[in-house]
Amino acid sequence: QSVLTQPPSASGTPGQRVTISCSGSSSNIGSNYVYWHQQLPGTAPKLLIYRNNQRPSGVPDRFSGSKFGTSASLAISGLRSEDEADYYCAVWDNSLSGVVFGGGTKLTVL
């Protein structure tokens, strides 16, 4: 069982906006930055959002991140078929002195 809780699945149709949640605690999300990674089928994870809401160069502005208290969210607007992937939140946990990942959310584009 992951320290960070994500819904196992999410779905949407092309053009829609979807959000993926990540719930934690005061020792992780509540006191540290949240990161999001996208893992396309059969590939390595790729950094999608860093420091809660920052996008690395090359990541479309359709992807956005937010954080409030001990929860964080990833929003994808203008959903496209190529967004179909697994999405993971990650954060440093002060109690564990290590990085923790959410269990991952499989996004399906219908």
Next chain:
Amino acid sequence: QVQLQESGPGLVKPSQTLSLTCTVSGGSISSGSYYWSWIRQPAGKGLEWIGRIYTSGSTNYNPSLKSRVTISVDTSKNQFSLNLSSVTAADTAVYYCARDNEEAGLDYWGQGTLVTVSS
């Protein structure tokens, strides 16, 4: 452009030690404020952080694996390594190495290497 590449045996026997190396190219492993990390992913499951090392040699390990894990760095070869002892079938996974940027987090990943624990 920084690139990372994992290498090592794809098959390890139970109770033995799993050893992997990550070779960094496109930049010096000892420049900048970076940690160098290992993450694994069993087939069909999520990501699990194993640990990381700073170029000074300081380390952080996942508490659930700490008794079996050693991460080391060889700056002369621009490589860092993972040793996981007393492996069982539960350690079968794709193992990734990654750069942990103080600002951007895990910003560069290797392609991953599958390690199977079986006799």
